[in-house]
Structures are given as C-alpha cells and as structure tokens.
Amino acid sequence: MGDCSKQAREMLANTGYKVTNQRARILEILLENTDKHMSAEEIYEIIKGEKGDIGLATIYRALELFEELDIIHKLNFGDGRSRYELKEEDHHHHHLICSKCNGVFEVAEDLLDQLEEKIEKQYQFKITGHHLKFYGICQNCVEG
Template identity: 65%
Template sequence: MGISQRAYSLLESSGYKITNQRQTILEIILKNRQQHMSAEEIHEKANKINPDIGLATVYRALELFEELKILHKLNFGDGRSRYELWEEEHHHHHLICTSCDGVYEVAEDLLEVLEDRIEHKYKFNISGHQLKFYGICHQCQEDCSNEC
C-alpha cells in the first residue's frame, strides 16, 4: 500500500473525511518529501493551488496527520517545526545547514551498533533516537567561496 493510500485509509478508519484541503496538503508533502517543510512553507505551496486554504487549516491538518502517524514532527532547534512522512522502520539522521536552514537526510542508521551496546550494558530498552549534525551545506560553502 502506497503512502497516500495508507494516509487516506487511516483518515477514513479514524472517522475523518478526506477533504480537498487535507488532500492538497498531503499531496504537497508527498511531492516535496525530501524538503522537511514547515507549516508556513506547506501553506505557501497550498495557497498557490487553493487560495482558500488558510494557515490555521494547514496547522490543524498537520496536527491530525501527526496524531494518526501519517507525519512525523521534527524540531531542529530553529524555532519552527518541520514535517516528514512517517515510516515505521525508517531510522535516519539529519544534517542541518545553519546558513540556509536546509535539512538533509542521512539514510543509514549510524547508531544501531551503539544502541545495541547501550541496551545490553545498561539493561535499557531503547525505543528510538535522533541524531542531528549542524554545519554548512555544500551549496552554501560554494556560494560563500564565490562571494566571500
């Protein structure tokens, strides 16, 4: 089952309608899945498709999608939440550019071995983890070397 089909199924089975607004917001997230967009960024794109979609509607839809485990809310310490699609067994980490606020995924789980060691040594059942690296992305480094 595809992500959008799973999302629609979760909405319906939880008693929620698949409104045009929710459908538009979900499609934007699906089309921009690598961007980790904020509510404001999603609203900007949604508004181009349907000017009647307000920011409050986007926030409500994102909150619902998070509650239903369609989306995962991320906090990178920059004062705004960002969202990515929920995937059960998909552990990954993030690179956050402090220059352009870009967010990039590190697809491999770099902490799996460490997690196993901690669980064994401390008899601690780990349910998850997050790892974030902050720095300057390649594009910003190039831009700076050309302008600085």
C-alpha cells in the same frame, strides 16, 4: 502527480478518518516534497493560489492530526519553524544542519543500530527510539 493524490487518499482512508479534500491536498503536498521538510507556511504558499482556499489555521490543524495519526512527525531545526516529514516505516534517517545556510541534509543510513545494541546490553535498557541532529557547515558553505 495523480499518484501522490491517490496515495494521500489511501493513507487517510487507512486511518479511519474522514478523507476531506483539504486534508488530502495537504498530505499530497508532503508526499510530493518528501525530502524538503516542509513547514506549514511553505505548504500554505503552495496552496494559496488554488481553489478551495485552505487557510493557514486549517493546515496547522491537519498537520496536528497527521502527527496524532502517526503519519508524519514534527521536526525542529532551530530556525523557529516546525517542519514536517512523513514517517518511514522500516527505517528513519538523520539530519545534518548547516549553520551558515540553514540547509538540511539527510543521512540515509541510521548507523546507530550497533550503538543501541551496546547500550541495551550494558544498561539493561530497552531502547525504542532516539533523536539525533548534527550541526556543522555544509560542503557548499565550506567551499564558498
């Protein structure tokens, strides 16, 4: 637990921005829930009972700042809420979205390197990124 708190403070300090307790706490929660794709509301639910009392608006502002600072990125899974995820430096992953339970599952490998190479060659286009989401029905929902 202390580890995430320390890591959050270090990450913020590295950006050159002022490390406030509120910002550090919000980033800490993201670090503690790396696989959960937290929304601002979910972060708020965790923070609500704590002293210091961070409001939802503050959380939104902090998330916007983190996005600008390139620490996190915003995701949209079509459930009407923006969700946030920490940026990974050396690799990223893709998401499988279940249309029955709205579950979001991660695909660890990128799998698109070869495709990017092929497109770059064929279209003389320097690719710097891509977005990809898969929609379908998860294992639990197929069985249920």
